[in-house]
Amino acid sequence: MTKIAFPYIGDYHVPAKFFIEKALGKEVIMPPKITKKTVEIGNKNSPEFVCSPFKYTLGTLIEALEMGADTLIQLGGGCRYGYYAEVQEKILKDLGYNFEMVNLINNGKPNFLGIYRKLKKISPKISIFKFIYYGFLTSKMVIYMDIIDSYIRENIAFELEEGSFESLKKLMLLDFSKINNFKELKNKFNYYKEEFRKLKVRKPNDFYKVGIIGELYTIMEPASNYYLEKELAKHKIEIKRFTNATYLLFEKKRFVKKNIKHVNIKYKMGADATDNIIRTQYLCDEKYDGIIHIKSSFCTPEIAAMPIISKVASDNNVPVLFFSFDTNTIETGVHTRLEAFYDMLEMRKRK
Amino acid sequence: MDKVGIPRNIFYYYDKDIVETFLSELKIPYIVSPHTNKKILEDGLKLASDEMCLSFKIYLGHINYLKDKCDYVFVPRMCNLGSDNQMCTNFMSAYDIVNNLFDIKILNYDIDYDSKHFLKKGLFKIANELKCPSGKIRKAYKVALKTYKDKKKREISINEGNLKNNKIKILIVGHPYNVYDDFIGSSIIKYLKQNDVEVIFSDRFDSEITNKLSKKISKELYFKFSKENIGSIIYAKDKIDGVIFLSTFPCAPDSLVTEITERSIDIPNINLIIDDNASFAGLETRLESFLDVLKERKND
Known part of the structure; x- marks a missing residue:
């Protein structure tokens, strides 16, 4: 009996689990969400100066193997992320685990047929029809989730009843995982869109708007950025975030091609580096109060982008706060720096 | 005639024979930055972000050395030599970093086999930018390629010999x-x-x-x-x-x-x-x- 597991990234385990259960008809093992223990195990077994998503995902995979998973799925990005899978497989096999590793996207280039062939190996019975149907249905679910998420990001800071957005979102994800077809999905989406609009918020006339940019894993997995968005919401800050699965899967290519002319950049600098420079310019043009750039330590493409982001922002007189998160980052340190950033925003406004 | 500066780091050790021969065949004056010394290292450390790799920090030091000693600094971009042969992302971003951090004129070409940007095209591009007579470019490229291949062959045979x-x-x-x-x-x-x-x-x-x-x-x-x-x-x-x-x-x-x-x-x-x-x-x-x-x- 195949038991499949995969690393966490944000809430996308919901559509991923949905797809595997429906399209492949396989059981999914859900390890506990990322905790201190996950990080510890991951850290202990990882190379010394690899970027932290490697450590987080390795930790989760070990926890999943301990729970009986025998097939692991890993994805890849346009940097060394695409090479994670093979190195993690080697490390885990050396630890004595017996399992199958499937790297859905190697070297950062998603390939429809390639993914189908790899999934066919896990589940030989999968038909191309099922694969395409549930592929599209799951994509639609991801898109809906992202739409709701950006609404939440704009409003959660101003909710009247604490926790109202979060608990409604939990219900939504639960309902999404139970749908069977496009019609049901659409109905659920419309229902929850309304429900979210009904939640009471009080937006003051004057509030801060901050854009979050940076490396994709750290942005999308709250455990790896020490729940930065929640922290900002506590300070009554509206958040604009660009990176989500919809962007990465469907919009990235067009976005870069269309907007690269607005910045002094000639080439794609790898992963999301060019995207983030373009976004910096956008946030400056749209008169955002500040920019927060987050990444995991040693993320090479973002390190390359940082001096240029600094330059663009300072040319436009917009403050940027850089965070480089590692598995041993101290949470209090993060809060102190956010506090200072917030104070600075206030001082600038008063001037 | 315009003088070209070649930083002795990152790309240099891959393409020096081809680029240097190409330039000298076309009678374009060029200088190569010296071997990394303390000053170059320290300048690089100052210019670079903390987290950049040491090699790239040194590279920026070399650019800094060249910036007022020539008309153009040569900074190529290398993305891939086919889809299974990618470069580190620093090779992809070097041009844009240098272009944003320094106020210099850059001689640049892009090597990206996936998009059909090959070395030959790149060298022809920079020769045109330096206004070389087009008749000579083809010959210069041929000589450069041959020099590169011969040198590589010699290096390999010495290395193989040492194995014995x-x-x-x-x-x-x-x-x-x-x-x-x-x-x-x-x-x-x-x-x-x-x-x-x-x-x-x-x-x-x-x-x-x-x-x-x-x-x-x-x-x-x-x-x-x-x-x-x-x-x-x-x-x-x-x-x-x-x-x-x-x-x-x-x-x-x-x-x-x-x-x-x-x-x-x-x-x-x-x-x-x-x-x-x-x-x-x-x-x-x-x-x-x-x-x-x-x-x-x-x-x-």
């Missing part, structure tokens, strides 16, 4: 811009040679062979230069006594590639990671004990 030596043989596995750099690799190589070790270089083999051989260690690896580095270990494994992995902190591809390679080979090896404030004294102790191990194994 009876001395203790150590394969240095690293990127040429680290291995041959004065601040990073030179002192290590000098030390090994003084101690009667034959040094074999991972980049001086037929890259087509080593590229394929890398599959024996890693099937999915897509970084071209890393592939050739580890392929050389497989190629030479029966003839060498030990391997030294040499990289700079925090090299992205090496962080994973060295890990998987160390777990896959059974040749004695050490992993030297050089950072901003590395001192040779510390390295020397490690090298010394490594040599002791190799000598003992050889005597057994």
Whole structure:
């Protein structure tokens, strides 16, 4: 009996689990969400100066193997992320685990047929029809989730009843995982869109708007950025975030091609580096109060982008706060720096 | 005529023979920055972001050295040599970083086989930018390519010849811009040679062979230069006594590639990671004990 597991990234385990259960008809093992223990195990077994998503995902995979998973799925990005899978497989096999590793996207280039062939190996019975149907249905679910998420990001800071957005979102994800077809999905989406609009918020006339940019894993997995968005919401800050699965899967290519002319950049600098420079310019043009750039330590493409982001922002007189998160980052340190950033925003406004 | 400056780092060790011959065939004056010295290193450290890899920091130091000594600084971009042969992202972003950090004129071309941007096209582009008579460009390219191939052949045959030596043989596995750099690799190589070790270089083999051989260690690896580095270990494994992995902190591809390679080979090896404030004294102790191990194994 195949038991499949995969690393966490944000809430996308919901559509991923949905797809595997429906399209492949396989059981999914859900390890506990990322905790201190996950990080510890991951850290202990990882190379010394690899970027932290490697450590987080390795930790989760070990926890999943301990729970009986025998097939692991890993994805890849346009940097060394695409090479994670093979190195993690080697490390885990050396630890004595017996399992199958499937790297859905190697070297950062998603390939429809390639993914189908790899999934066919896990589940030989999968038909191309099922694969395409549930592929599209799951994509639609991801898109809906992202739409709701950006609404939440704009409003959660101003909710009247604490926790109202979060608990409604939990219900939504639960309902999404139970749908069977496009019609049901659409109905659920419309229902929850309304429900979210009904939640009471009080937006003051004057509030801060901050854009979050940076490396994709750290942005999308709250455990790896020490729940930065929640922290900002506590300070009554509206958040604009660009990176989500919809962007990465469907919009990235067009976005870069269309907007690269607005910045002094000639080439794609790898992963999301060019995207983030373009976004910096956008946030400056749209008169955002500040920019927060987050990444995991040693993320090479973002390190390359940082001096240029600094330059663009300072040319436009917009403050940027850089965070480089590692598995041993101290949470209090993060809060102190956010506090200072917030104070600075206030001082600038008063001037 | 306009003078071109070539930074002696990163791209230099891959394309120097071709670019230098090409320029001199076209009678374009050029200078190459000197070997990395203290001033270049310190300037690089100041200009770069903290977290950049040491090699790239040094590269920025070289650009800084050249910035007021020539009309153009040569900064290519390399993205891939085919989809399974990618470059580290610093090779992809070098041009844009330099262009944003310095106020200089840049001579640039893009190597991206996936988008059909080949070296030939790139060299023709820069020759046109420097207003060379178009009749001469084709010939200059031919001469440059031949010089490059001949030189490469010579290097490979010397390296192969050294493999037959009876001395203790150590394969240095690293990127040429680290291995041959004065601040990073030179002192290590000098030390090994003084101690009667034959040094074999991972980049001086037929890259087509080593590229394929890398599959024996890693099937999915897509970084071209890393592939050739580890392929050389497989190629030479029966003839060498030990391997030294040499990289700079925090090299992205090496962080994973060295890990998987160390777990896959059974040749004695050490992993030297050089950072901003590395001192040779510390390295020397490690090298010394490594040599002791190799000598003992050889005597057994």
